[in-house]
Amino acid sequence: MLVTQEFTVKVDGNIILDDLHLDFGPGIHVVMGPNGVGKSTFAHALMGNPKYQTEGAVQIDGKDLMCLETHERAQAGLFLSFQHPTPIEGLSNFQFLRQAIKTSSIANSLSTYRELLSEFNLPEGFERKSLNVEASGGEQKKNEIIQMLMLDPKVAILDEPDSGLDVDAINVLSKQLTKFANQQNKTLIVITHYQQLIEKLSPESITIFKNKRAKQFDDISIAYEILENGFGIDV
Amino acid sequence: MSDFVYPFSNFQTLLAMGYRNNLLSGRRFTDEIYSNSLNENKKTLETNFLKEAFYKNMQLEKLMSATVDTKPTKSNKVEDYVILVSDGQIEWHPNLRYSSKRYIRTFDYFDSNNNFSLYQNYCKRNNRLGDLAYLNCISPIGISITGNIDTKVTYSSLAKDSLDCNVMFIDITKGKNVRLQEDFVNDNIMLTKIYYIVREGASLELIRNHSKANYNVIESCVIQHPNSKFYADVSSDLGTYSQDIFDIDSYKNCTSYFYSRNKLTDDTSNNVSVNINHYGKDSKSLIDVKTVLDGKSYSSFRGNINIVKKAENVSAKMLNKNLLLNNEAVAVTEPNLDINTKEVECSHGCTISNIDKDVLYYLNSRGYNNAQAKQTIIQGFLSK
Numbered sequence: 001m002l003v004t005q006e007f008t009v010k011v012d013g014n015i016i017l018d019d020l021h022l023d024f025g026p027g028i029h030v031v032m033g034p035n036g037v038g039k040s041t042f043a044h045a046l047m048g049n050p051k052y053q054t055e056g057a058v059q060i061d062g063k064d065l066m067c068l069e070t071h072e073r074a075q076a077g078l079f080l081s082f083q084h085p086t087p088i089e090g091l092s093n094f095q096f097l098r099q100a101i102k103t104s105s106i107a108n109s110l111s112t113y114r115e116l117l118s119e120f121n122l123p124e125g126f127e128r129k130s131l132n133v134e135a136s137g138g139e140q141k142k143n144e145i146i147q148m149l150m151l152d153p154k155v156a157i158l159d160e161p162d163s164g165l166d167v168d169a170i171n172v173l174s175k176q177l178t179k180f181a182n183q184q185n186k187t188l189i190v191i192t193h194y195q196q197l198i199e200k201l202s203p204e205s206i207t208i209f210k211n212k213r214a215k216q217f218d219d220i221s222i223a224y225e226i227l228e229n230g231f232g233i234d235v
Numbered sequence: 236m237s238d239f240v241y242p243f244s245n246f247q248t249l250l251a252m253g254y255r256n257n258l259l260s261g262r263r264f265t266d267e268i269y270s271n272s273l274n275e276n277k278k279t280l281e282t283n284f285l286k287e288a289f290y291k292n293m294q295l296e297k298l299m300s301a302t303v304d305t306k307p308t309k310s311n312k313v314e315d316y317v318i319l320v321s322d323g324q325i326e327w328h329p330n331l332r333y334s335s336k337r338y339i340r341t342f343d344y345f346d347s348n349n350n351f352s353l354y355q356n357y358c359k360r361n362n363r364l365g366d367l368a369y370l371n372c373i374s375p376i377g378i379s380i381t382g383n384i385d386t387k388v389t390y391s392s393l394a395k396d397s398l399d400c401n402v403m404f405i406d407i408t409k410g411k412n413v414r415l416q417e418d419f420v421n422d423n424i425m426l427t428k429i430y431y432i433v434r435e436g437a438s439l440e441l442i443r444n445h446s447k448a449n450y451n452v453i454e455s456c457v458i459q460h461p462n463s464k465f466y467a468d469v470s471s472d473l474g475t476y477s478q479d480i481f482d483i484d485s486y487k488n489c490t491s492y493f494y495s496r497n498k499l500t501d502d503t504s505n506n507v508s509v510n511i512n513h514y515g516k517d518s519k520s521l522i523d524v525k526t527v528l529d530g531k532s533y534s535s536f537r538g539n540i541n542i543v544k545k546a547e548n549v550s551a552k553m554l555n556k557n558l559l560l561n562n563e564a565v566a567v568t569e570p571n572l573d574i575n576t577k578e579v580e581c582s583h584g585c586t587i588s589n590i591d592k593d594v595l596y597y598l599n600s601r602g603y604n605n606a607q608a609k610q611t612i613i614q615g616f617l618s619k
Contacts, residue, residue, distance in 0.1 A: 047600050048599075069599070069604075070599035071598075071599040071600075071605070071608075074599070074601055080600055082600075085597070086591075086594050086596075086597035088594055088597070088598075088612070088615055089615055089618075090616055090617070090618035091611060091612075091614070091618075096601070099603065099607065099611060100602050130615075147601065151601070151602075
């Protein structure tokens with residue numbers, strides 16, 4: 001589980017997110033909010049992106065993240081699926097993952113990786129391609145989810161994992177995410193506005209970001225209300 | 236010759252004074268192509284290389300100020316060699332039982348059938364440091380390869396001389412596929428001029444490493460006859476100063492690939508110049524040079540693609556990428572294209588950059604610490 005207290009995020013001294021008190025227990029949680037409100041900023045600030053200055057407290061299963069560097073947060077069990085994954089020329093998908101698995105001390109085999117590639121309908125030889133270089137937007141998104149499944153984190157934040165995915169891929173995505181979240185003590189935070197995905201995931205809570213603040217709702221019908229009427233609600 | 240110490244910048248003056256009376260400068264050899272009477276080489280001996288535009292980015296002053304010590308020093312013992320080239324001598328390893336001996340003939344001046352005159356047309360002076368190699372080496376040497384061979388050629392100084400010069404011919408017979416691994420081993424200064432003649436339908440794969448030489452100047456002329464293939468893979472990471480200059484002449488339907496991967500540290504200086512001349516139709520070339528620079532290292536790249544009017548349907552590409560790991564490292568890149576026909580496909584891309592913070596962060600987010608991430612980025616950057 002992931003908990004934030006008085007969590008504030010600044011860029012160049014300007015407050016982007018202010019005093020967030022959020023509690024993401026085991027299971028799936030959806031994050032929504034108007035464009036530019038700071039949802040991705042929230043995700044990257046939790047991951048420890050040096051672009052952001054943060055204050056307050058963030059814990060994973062009681063462990064403080066604020067004093068950790070990005071790689072230490074990853075090793076502590078936090079995963080972030082990027083909205084725009086970074087291309088790295090010359091580094092193959094599997095090479096990249098093998099090293100990442102090593103650094104996280106989690107054993108997972110090439111055969112599992114190949115099964116996932118096949119399940120997500122990625123082309124043969126994808127493991128040898130340079131990371132996010134010659135892949136379509138959809139392939140990059142699938143690759144991020146495969147990385148998450150291979151690394152098996154405690155808490156995963158997925159930043160719009162559905163964008164660029166076709167209908168079949170959305171089905172595989174929701175199936176895999178549900179399977180992941182059904183494991184014991186796994187927390188999945190999904191930033192999305194895609195109704196079909198929200199329905200399939202049956203989240204535990206909906207968090208709405210607005211005006212630098214965020215509010216968590218246990219009643220997920222708020223998501224459908226927003227999708228129908230927009231973000232005119234008070235947070 | 237008494238023992239003395241001088242800066243390399245005095246080398247030309249010493250040669251002009253008759254410092255070295257090699258086999259090539261004798262009267263009885265003046266009818267040979269290598270005849271190096273001082274008069275014939277007057278222009279080379281009077282050239283101020285420091286002012287030559289060709290060398291403007293090559294930190295030549297560093298080489299010129301290097302010290303040449305003529306006192307006998309310990310020789311560079313090279314145990315692991317197959318063919319050893321050393322100042323006018325060429326020899327096989329004494330313990331070698333190697334089938335390639337059947338397909339490789341070595342020759343030097345003392346070989347009565349050396350056929351040096353066959354190579355006369357290839358040996359044009361171009362007013363570069365390599366020309367001085369003619370004057371200071373004992374004699375040219377060569378190998379003629381008549382089979383499909385994979386072998387090693389080591390260039391080193393055995394003569395306990397601190398300025399080693401070689402002029403070398405490598406002649407690949409028609410239709411043969413050859414792979415050569417070249418090593419350069421020298422504690423001091425080495426000037427080498429090599430001619431590769433890749434005859435019709437032949438292929439040459441060259442794996443070159445000059446990391447074990449201190450000050451190293453290598454000038455390579457590759458003459459590709461029609462339908463031939465040339466592939467070079469050059470790497471450097473140690474050594475104080477190196478110049479690796481390639482002039483490649485490509486005729487009809489040739490393929491030429493030049494890869495260079497360099498990882499420089501401390502105050503290493505590495506200078507690569509590749510000049511590819513497309514003289515025939517339907518040929519293809521790729522120049523791909525990547526360098527990672529750390530410490531106070533220095534790298535220069537100069538690439539030229541020249542395509543003559545009749546060389547239609549040529550595809551040529553040039554890439555030079557530099558990754559700076561330290562603010563004190565310097566990379567200079569200079570691409571030149573001279574295209575004289577419309578029916579070509581030609582491109583170039585030259586970049587100098589630091590480690591991308593977004594890439595570093597992405598790797599960090601997957602658990603890589605900074606050292607692992609940098610190592611991974613470098614490995615990916617240098618891949619082909």
